[in-house]
Amino acid sequence: MEADFWHERWRGNRIGFHRDTPLPLLTRHWPDLGLAAGSRVLVPLCGKSLDMVWLAEQGHRVLGIELSELAVASFFEERGLEPRIRSSGLGRHYSAGPWELVVGDAFAVTPDSLADCAGIYDRAALIALPPPMRATYAGTLWRRLPPGCRGLLVTLEYPQAEKAGPPFSVEEAEVHARLDRDWSVALLERRDILAGEPSFLAEGVTALSTAAYRLERRDGTCAPP
Ligand SMILES: C[S@@+](CC[C@H](N)C(=O)[O-])C[C@H]1O[C@@H](n2cnc3c(N)ncnc32)[C@H](O)[C@@H]1O
Numbered sequence: 018m019e020a021d022f023w024h025e026r027w028r029g030n031r032i033g034f035h036r037d038t039p040l041p042l043l044t045r046h047w048p049d050l051g052l053a054a055g056s057r058v059l060v061p062l063c064g065k066s067l068d069m070v071w072l073a074e075q076g077h078r079v080l081g082i083e084l085s086e087l088a089v090a091s092f093f094e095e096r097g098l099e100p101r102i103r104s105s106g107l108g109r110h111y112s113a114g115p116w117e118l119v120v121g122d123a124f125a126v127t128p129d130s131l132a133d134c135a136g137i138y139d140r141a142a143l144i145a146l147p148p149p150m151r152a153t154y155a156g157t158l159w160r161r162l163p164p165g166c167r168g169l170l171v172t173l174e175y176p177q178a179e180k181a182g183p184p185f186s187v188e189e190a191e192v193h194a195r196l197d198r199d200w201s202v203a204l205l206e207r208r209d210i211l212a213g214e215p216s217f218l219a220e221g222v223t224a225l226s227t228a229a230y231r232l233e234r235r236d237g238t239c240a241p242p
Contacts (some may be wrong), residue, residue, distance in 0.1 A: 034184070043072075049231070050168070050169065052136045053135070056077060057079050058078070062123055065091045066081075069092070070096075073115040079115055082122075082158075090111070098114065101113065107127075114122065123154065124158060128162060131165055135165070135166060143172065148185075152195070163234065169230070170232055175224055200232045
């Protein structure tokens with residue numbers, strides 16, 4: 018999934034991944050992470066997700082990273098906010114209230130830029146990427162978060178041979194293989210969602226589940242930029 022693929026999706030408004038309400042798995046499991054109000058939460062590949070609104074309502078500051086400037090500008094426009102805009106080596110930073118969304122490449126974030134992130138929320142980010150890019154994503158952004166960081170990861174699981182991604186199927190074994198080195202990973206919930214996903218049914222997919230994981234960054238050294 019190269020950058021052009023996503024820019025085309027946003028230009029053509031083909032954003033079926035975008036939800037009109039916060040994700041129930043987020044609202045159910047996030048409070049158990051015990052992150053203090055005021056702490057900063059990273060939302061990689063954030064789109065214009067309303068989950069960032071819910072996180073701010075819980076008192077968090079949100080750092081989003083998103084390739085599409087259209088998505089980032091829409092997020093602020095839809096809230097009636099006029100963001101301040103500045104540029105850095107990471108990209109263009111749009112900021113207003115508790116939100117700072119960077120138009121840039123999530124794989125290029127540096128440990129310094131993530132140093133004050135106490136949390137990470139990944140919904141439709143890991144599963145948006147094909148396998149080689151998932152390896153890069155886990156080896157860059159996830160490795161660069163500071164020790165003690167906690168997070169929630171939401172995945173999908175289905176027989177990959179029955180449908181082309183994105184979204185891709187990411188099984189529990191893969192989550193452990195990619196993250197166990199630096200993170201303690203615990204499955205919180207897995208539920209069957211096939212009946213509520215007509216597009217998967219229409220493509221002949223025979224099983225579909227979503228899973229939520231609690232993550233905590235182990236002590237250790239963050240990867241260099
Ligand atoms: C499936 S969408 C999910 C968006 C959001 N997480 C949500 O739940 O609505 C994936 C998003 O990742 C963005 N994206 C893809 N590759 C990226 C990268 N390398 N860096 C930053 N954003 C990226 C795309 O533009 C797209 O908006």
